[in-house]
Amino acid sequence: MIAPSKIKKLDEVVVNRIAAGEVIQRPANALKELIENSLDAKASNIQVIVKEGGLKLLQIQDNGTGIRKDDMGIVCERFTTSKLEKFEDLQAIATFGFRGEALASISHVAQLTITTKTIDEKCAYKASYSDGKLKAPPVSCAGNQGTTISVENLFYNIPTRKKALCSASEEFSKIAEVITRYAVHNPSVGFGLKKQGETKTHVRTPHSSTKTNNIRVLYGNPVARELLEIDLKDDKHNFKLHALITNPNYSNKRMTLLLFINHRLVDSSMIKKMIEDLYSVHLPKKTHPWCYLSLEIDPANVDVNVHPTKHEVRFLHEDSIIEKVKIALDEKLSGVNASRTFYMQSKLPNVDVTKEVLKEVLPEYDTKQTDKTKKLYAHEMVRTSSTDQKLDKFSFTINPALRENKTSSEEAKENKSKDDKVEDDSRNSKNETAENASQKNQPIAEEKNESTSLAKSKISDNSVVEADNSTCFMLSDSDESDVEKEKNNQSIDIEIVAESTMTADRALKNIYKRWGSGENDEISPKNIENEETDKELREKSMTNSDESLNESPVKGTQLTEFKSYSVNDFRREVKLKSVLMLRKEVEDNYHAGLREILSNLTFVGCIDERFSLVQSGVNLYICNTQKLAEELFYEIMLYDFANYGVIKFSEPLPLYDLAMLGLETKEAGWTEEDGTKEELAKSVQERLSEKMDMLKEYFSIVIDKKGNLKSLPILLDKYFPREGGLPLYILSLSTQVDWEAEKPCFKGICRETAKFYSQIDSDSETFDWKHVTEHILYSAIKESLLPPKEFAHDSTILEIASLPDLYKVFERC
Incomplete structure (x- = not known):
């Protein structure tokens, strides 16, 4: 043994x-x-x-x-x-x-x-x-x-x-x-x-950032743009939850779970299993989400001394807490009403399609063919009558139309006659010739200058417009003039007028019959000539469609002079070299293709304060309104330099108080290392008061000797910046501007002012923010904005639909 x-x-x-x-x-x-x-x-x-x-x-x-x-x-x-x-x-x-x-x-x-x-x-x-x-x-x-x-x-x-x-x-x-x-x-x-x-x-990662920004830096935009934020506080089990999880639009081959319990990076098989079960009903098989969960539990209920590496913890009421977390996540995911979205890289404004490809997919396309009897396909037409189909059919109301008051019996009678006419038009449109289809609705647009101001004033007087179930499209510029010419208080159908060589002649005649075209109800030879010219230009564009989007503006493109938006009766000539150089930088860096898109845009509607839909030609684009507005106001600051109007405050606003309010906000990023708030606010007041003569002379920012702000510049008529952004704006003027050199100083002031003015006030009780966005901001963007080249690559303007491409999809279905 x-x-x-x-x-x-x-x-x-x-x-x-x-x-x-x-x-x-x-x-x-x-x-x-x-x-x-x-x-x-x-x-x-x-x-x-x-x-x-x-x-x-x-x-x-x-x-x-x-x-x-x-x-x-x-x-x-x-x-x-x-x-x-x-x-x-x-x-x-x-x-x-x-x-x-x-x-x-x-x-x-x-x-x-x-x-x-x-x-x-x-x-x-x-x-x-x-x-x-x-x-x-x-x-x-x-x-x-x-x-x-x-x-x-x-x-x-x-x-x-x-x-x-x-x-x-x-x-x-x-x-x-x-x-x-x-x-x-x-x-x-x-x-x-x-x-x-x-x-x-x-x-x-930068100092004093945010979780969302760090996720964007470390995991990329595909994760950051699909995040859902959840906050939960439970007094019964004494815990708090903060989570950032991806919605069903995002999926990956492996699951990424960042789990922190009392700020300690840990693993939990039970929480991981819960998330996998939760997403199994939202994501395709063998795909997984990206999740960040931070649980703060009463330290008395947590045992951190479980594993030598401390990567596991145990806590009381574990099953109950996980169940409550699951319910909170499930409610958030179930509340997402967006379907699966697939992003694709698009080239703006040209489409990478050659003539050979067009001839292959569109047999009727032949630039050498002069026969006017070729068949007109539906995907070649652009809808111009609001009675054809409405956006509210899809429960998607963009902008309520402005309509005249009339009795319900008149509406019913008129709607019935319109429906009968639409059916007749749809039957006859299939037999139309290419000659009729090549006409455009230009006669309507020719009356724009005569009555645009009148139509705009009428719309501004009705800033809160009642919605109508039968009308939910935007009011184009040409339509605004026709609204004023409407006779006998008849109903006005708001229409999308889009530029296209394939617009049907019958649609034009219906428009003239209902509205009248002014002096002549016939299609003029001038319009036919212009239409042929447009067609030649488009064919030339297709021939050169292989050119990269990153190239400089097309040779020979005439740069339209930037319009002055000053409300002053006089204009001072600016000879400062620094301002002229900043203007030249804008003109050298603008993208001709994007400018063409914006100059031909038709506003569709607001998605929210940041994004809007616009139509240009046969394409639909989603635009970052805030970025476009910021660039617009920056250019207005440069081109109307020292010629701004003045917004006077009824009572002066102390700079010190504004700076203190700004430092209280999270966006200011104040820490104790920066010094006391009182000292910083005092330095802001002193810095801006020191520069008050220059600010008043060039920027209409009036500061009195007591350190009070008395006025701001008017950049666009009938547009006012968001009041809540003023404290941060004052802080930015003092801290983000290089006050030592002339050109960087002017650029910094213009840029910070543009950022402040680009914040749309959706909570205003005085102005309808959707009306302001459509009729003030996008009107100026369409007229003058010189979009920089980076807007073509950073999704500021992104093509989301093309009429020919959509028709191909429907054909395959």
Whole structure:
């Protein structure tokens, strides 16, 4: 019989290495512990340098509170910490670290060096550690406030563990993943990651950012633009939830879950399973969402001392809390009424289609054919009669039409006659010739100048317009003039007038019969001639459709002079070289193709305050109204320089009070490191008061000697900026403008003013924001805006539908 072995106490070195192997499993685990130490030290900037996946070098530098010189002797010993004194403190732990094992474990499996400086010490101190002990007393050196920890030759004394690790590239990707997740959860902290010897930064987030912005930087726009935000507070189980999850428009081959419980990055198989079950009814099979969840639970209900690496936690009422989270997420996902959306890259304004392709897919297309009897297909026509079909048929009301008062019996009678006429028109349109189809509705547009102002004044007097079930399209410029010419109080059908060579002659005759075309109800030879010219231009455009969108404006394109929107009766000539140079930059950088789209746009409707739909030719575009408006106001600031009207306040507004209000907002990004709010507000008042003569002379921004704001410029007639944005605007004028050089100063003032004016006030009780957007903003955009080239690539103007392409889809169906 074999005798039992004698029980012996393990050597302390062996014990420490075994424990270190449990805590530090790979470089990413070591980095996680070090990042949490930096966050505990209130760092606002964390930079990481890696060599060979962290095995040769893993260095982290922060600007936190640092380590006292007296504590450097025991900082790497086991169970030494400044965050816990007794076991009961675990019930209210508010820090990441609590065991005091991280640095000790790293020092037993790597060569550790710490350089640190506190705010009270005059210099930094550097020390090296091995097996938890100091190799030599700390030495003084130069250094910034904070701590720099260098971990070299990780697992040099545990070769088995080192061989079991993945390749250096895979270890680096795991390190990047850890930094990325902490960067999303801590947007107020700037993170950076790069490899030693390289200038390229693999991960970089700004200081004082937001979670959504960091997600956009780290995971890309496909994730950021599909996010849904959920906030939940439950008093029964004493927890709060903040989540950012993707809607059903986004899916990926693998699931990405960022889970933080009490700000600690953890894993939870139960929460992961809950999310997979939840999305199984929203996403196709074998596709997964992107989710960020942050749970804040009462520390007394959470057990953080479950796993050596602290990547798991246990908490009370786990099933109930997860069920409540599931219900909140499910309600948000179920409330999304958008269907699956597929984005495609479009080239604006030209379509990459050659004549050969057109002849193949459209047999009737032949530029050499002069026969006027070829068949007219439906997809070649642009609807011009509002009685053909309404947007409200799809429960999509864009802009209520302005209609005359009439009795219900008259409406019923008129609608019946219109329906009968539509049926007759649809039957006869199939037999029309190409000669009739080549006519346009230009006679209507010729009357625009005579009565546009009258129609606009009528619309402005009825800024709140009642909706009508039979009419929900926009009022075009030519239609506005005809509204004033309507006789006998007849009903007015608002129509979309779109430019096309394929407009049917019958549609024009119906328009003339119902409205009248002024002096002549016939289609003039002049219009036919113009139509042929337009056709030649379009064919020429198709021939050159292979030209890249990024090219400079087409040679020979005549740049229309920017219209003045000044309400003043006189105009001062501007000879300042800096302003003339800024104007030239706008003209040199504008995109001719986008300008053509905007100059021919027909407003369809507002999606919300930021986005609108417009039609140009046979294409439908979604436009970022705020960005277009900002560029419009910037150009107005330049071209009407020193010629603005004045918006006078009934009572002067103190700059100091405005600055204080601005500093209270989250967008200002104020921190205690910036100084007190009172001092900053005082400096804002002093800076702007110092420049009050220049602001009054050139920008109509009047500031009196007491530091009160008395007026702002009028950039567009009948347009007023959002009052709630004034405090931030005053802050931006003081802090974001380079006041030392003339050209940057003027550019900064114009740009910040444009940003302020581009904020549409959707809560105004005085003005209908949809009316302002359509009839003031987009009217000026159509008339004058010179869109910069970057608008063609940043989705400011994005083609979402094309009539010929849609017809191809319907044919395949």
